[in-house]
Amino acid sequence: MNPRLKHLVVALSLSLLAAVFTPAHSADTKKADAAAVVQLQQRMDAAEKHYRDAMLAEDEDAAATATTSALAEMKAVVDACTKQRGCAVDTMLTTYERLLKATPQFDDGMPAADEDPLDERDFTAANVPDTANAASLLSEDGQRFVKMVQFNPAVQAGIRRWLTDMRPSLMDSYENYRYMQAQMAPAFKQHGLPEALLFGIMAKESNGKVHVGSRAGAVGPLQFMPATGRRFGLGNDGSGFDTRYDPKASADAAAQYLSERMAQLNNSIELSLAGYNGGEGRALRVFRDTGGRSFWDPDVYNQFPAETKDYVPMVIAAAWLFLHPKEYGIRWPSVSSRPSTITLAQPASLYELTICLGNWGSRDGYLRALRNLNPRWAADDMLPAGTSLNATFRISWLYRFNCAHGQRMALAKQLMASNVQSALVRVGEPTPAGSPQVAVATPAPSAAAAVPERKPAKPVKARHYKVKRGDTMSEIVRKFDCDLGDLAQANKLRKPRYALKPGQSLKLEGCKG
Structure with missing residues (x-):
């Protein structure tokens, strides 16, 4: 056979074989790729659920561990997606980045010996x-x-x-x-x-x-x-x-x-x-x-x-x-300070938020940080729902974890509403549930005084309080069980400072105690 004809026959044979076997091979490959993509999406969905379930953990440490683990799994899925034919990396990456931005830096509070405690990543969002x-x-x-x-x-x-x-x-x-x-x-x-x-x-x-x-x-x-x-x-x-x-x-x-x-x-x-x-x-x-x-x-x-x-x-x-x-020999405190904001889901004061947030990640809690970042507000100002507060990513995460739902905020409100006067109960009066009864002595009525003579009522004079050195508005509100707004308005005090001077006479409007 002519060598040229022989080569042509071989070429045609190979073409026919390719025509017969290639479609089946391509179909199998596409099915395998599609199955791999589905598996990656399932892993991503499971990791996202793991992350969201972590918000229901019993404490912040457990939540931090669980969310960090979930984010690590999401990163692994994104990496695998980049190597998998047919996988939409943008879709996977969107989920990962959204949750990553919502997660604070979980550190142990102490930088390593050779580590610069100024984490420059904290300032990228602020363009510092x-x-x-x-x-x-x-x-x-x-x-x-x-x-x-x-x-x-x-x-x-x-x-x-x-x-x-x-x-x-x-x-x-x-x-x-x-x-x-x-x-x-x-x-x-x-x-x-x-x-x-x-x-x-x-x-x-x-x-x-x-x-x-x-x-x-x-x-x-x-x-x-x-x-x-x-x-x-x-x-x-x-x-x-x-x-x-x-x-x-x-x-x-x-x-x-x-x-x-x-x-x-x-x-x-x-x-x-x-x-x-x-x-x-x-x-x-x-x-x-x-x-x-x-x-x-x-x-x-x-x-x-x-x-x-x-x-x-x-x-x-x-x-x-x-x-x-x-x-x-200085080891600066490790501070998670990346800027963020909180939008209040319910009315709260900075004092209530401090109690509600706890002190996870900070020895002294977050009152000073909240006040420094929100100097316009006094610590006991009741801020309405929807108020936006400057915070850090860690504080905003703790707010969602501890304050947006659950009993911690209710506990904080109970503690802020408490005062000594409400603990005193006269003999014979019912005591608050779970509270010990405090007996306040009252003179026993005599027989002659059994039916007291009714006297004309005297006009009630407005009570006053003389401000002492070191007094603060919040202490006075608690001491006399006052409504802060009424007290401030009656005495023409302006927020956020409600500035007081020793010797100043306060008209106790809106006070029960």
């Missing part, structure tokens, strides 16, 4: 620029700060104080700052100021407690006086709220203020801090009179008050520790 690395001087920001200040014995003495008697305040400052960092840090970055400087000022001024106020009238996390605050847009926003308490607004004002001082004072951080604490007029006058010499020059240093001489090195010392924790 790279922060100073708290483990070592790796960032340009940190290097720049170190070059701008003097690490002298005064600063070293400040470090000694922060690491001994004031260590608890330093730890509190760091933890409080981490919750507010996403709100406060961008302002300093935008003005070209080191973030470590922001931390140092806040640690010295308020320990990161937003509602702190001084006797001189300075308030907020960065302690602005009324007049200085007004220059930079802080003050009453028209609703009665003073924006000096707002972390974001106060950080922006502080960045503007320090930028002004730095421009006037030859970029001296020490003199700018002296102006922040001791008055910008004094700092500028001293700078000009001494020919722009350093803050540490005796002729300059001795023209500032004792408070400012203490303030400047203490701020720099706190900033230095923020940048060099390992060198000084």
